[in-house]
Amino acid sequence: MRILFLHPSFPAQFHHRAAVLASDPNHQVVFGTMRPDGELPGVRKVYFNIAREVSPHTHHYVRPLENAVLHGQAVYRLGQALLSEGFTPDLVFAHAGWGLPLFVKDIFPKTRLLCYCEWFYRARGADADFNPTVPLQVDDELRLRVKNAAMLIDLANCDRALTPTRWQHHQFPPDFQSKISVIPDGVDTEFFQPEPEAKLALPTLDLDLSNVSELVTYVSPGLEPYKGFPQLMQAIALLQRRRPDCHAVIVGEDRTIYSKPLPDGKTYKQAMLESLPLDRSRIHFTGPLSYREYLQVLQASSVHIYLTYPYILSRSLLEAMSTGCAIVASQTAPVMEVIRDGVNGLLVDFFSPQAIADRVDEALSQPDKMTLLKANARKTIEEQYDLRQLLPKQVQWVFER
Template sequence: MKILFIHQNFPGQYKHLAPALAAAGHQCVALTLRVKEATTWQGVRVLPYSIQRKQGGGTHPWLLDFDTKVIRGEACFNAALKLREAGFQPDVIIGHHGWGETMFLREVWPNARIGLYCELYHRTDDQHLGFDPEFQPQVPLAETLRIRLKNLNNLVHFPVADAGISPTHFQADTFPEEWRGKIEVIHDGIDTTAMTANPDVRFSLPDGSEVTRNDEVITFVNRNLEPYRGYHVFMRALPRLLKERPNAKVLIVGGDDVSYGARPPKGQTWKQIFIDEVRGQILDANWARVHFLGKIPYDQFTKLLQVSRVHLYLTYPFVLSWSLFEAMSAEAAIVASDTGPLKEAIRHGENGLLVDFFDGDALVSECCRLLEDAEMRRALGQAARQHIVQNYDLQTHCLPRQMQWVDHLASLTPQPLRD
């Protein structure tokens, strides 16, 4: 079978699936913006394409998001035409449509089956758009209209795709009912053999010192430190947490940029805004126990989770982070926000603890309770790993189901072209 992958940052979510399909004897090709020259990666022929067109200066602000996706869709369309002219006719196209690249591929290959990675359908109800009262738009109704227009990319893809895949039920359930029936819920998978407990782990801190499992280590991880992932709630809880745990070291991973939600005022970062807010409440000796690590290599990230005594995770009702599942796989004791995405990952009191997203005092209290109770930490951590192994293990669960999903996709009748 000939399989074409589309991902602007390939391999992205396909870092396990694409090599597995290539190893199974399928001819796998990927189109991506990530490389500048054609290359081969784990049996996959990776081909570059580039964006030539710039955004128009007169685009309405509510349409800027869709404009970028059409531009990317056009660029991928042009690359697909060249690939077709070279004789490549995929049986299956697998793509992440979040950036728009797959928008026009049905026109290029009308007989291909198209399967999309369905990350999120943007909702405008209070649970989603109005979740955090602190960060509300100046004109809420106008923001509702803008968010509704963000779904234009989803809506133009619905008639194109034959099937979808989504990593969690929460994410899949954001999609409208008429599309939800096409989406299979299969997580990307956690390598539980690599991400496992290690009693002998040692993690180096920026000051040259080390922490081990004998140290009281509290971890907090975001891709970028921002309100969508509860950074503001965590930071406001930090002064009390440091006072109550005089021996704790707090290790914080995350960049200074914005992955989701609104940007901070020009020239500032959410990271520094909330540091400035709480720093005056924290003694210098206590602040010395807080370590901002930035973004770290994956091998160091693994050690970080293995050395964690309590891992804190907060999120808006949004896409669930891989880091939570990886922390659970490493047997970390979890305190997380009681928000929608966590419902299918954490059972309160069984494999972790849940607190109200906005309740910093509860976050501190539950963290301290775990730090005081080694048996509870052990039981929750072991149960957390068992949950991940049983439901999200890469080799025994997720990857085999992904392969079955591809076989199912290949058996479908392609969607007809529609005006």
């Protein structure tokens, strides 16, 4: 079978699916992407790029759709190039919502189209109106409705779709939910496994915390409100006053991905460092890390904090659980699909730095209790999110009719 994956990044959520399909000599796997770095054995990478940026004169409600059309056109041109060399896919598996699948049925009319559907925007009841200090404006509500245009076209055109959590599935319109299966992405539990005696030393960053007895960790692609970064920093300030031996390691880029930038141009990291009484010798920002260094952070963690708006579930939470971390996480969807308070982690009010600090304090002060919770966290991943169990289901789903 000829299979074409489409994702702006590489290999993103398709990593393990593409790799296992490419390992079968009966399949020819091509991956269309905008990202040049990275390789997978047996997977041929091909590239597409948009012809221009979105026009600044386009109505701001419609800019995401224009951007999607530009990406869809780029994929169409890629399809033409593939056809010219004799490659017609039997199956296209595309990340939906960015425009990549928009014209797949036009360039490949007989090809089955599968979509990975991550998020459907809603003005009420999810992330958009979650923060009471940032009230939703009418303009936001109308803009969010239009922002779903490309996703709705993808859902109408695709043969079947997939999403990783029940919460994400619930966000999509009821008319389409029967078309969307729920299968988690899965965690490599052989790689992300506990190392009870682990100590943290990252020579590439000249960071040696091997003598630190209390290490609080936090991981996020961006340091921003959607991932509770302001509350995290306030909680760390409280913890530093209570626990003089406590250090914090923060992994992630100093950028915003989902949140609105600050009006004065500062990053949230800059704003929090300037406004809080922090002992900077005990707070360590690593920036992005290699997977091996990231694993070392998780293995050395005394308590791992995961905070999120009701939005997409980050892989980092599942990876931290697989590594046997003591988890303090926000009592938000879809976290509550995975964490049961007092069983495999501790849940906390997202908006309360005091409560976050209290629960971290509790975890650090009760290591015997945490031993059970850490074991249960690992067990949850092994039983429900282990890639070795989920990958065969994911591959089987690809070939179902």
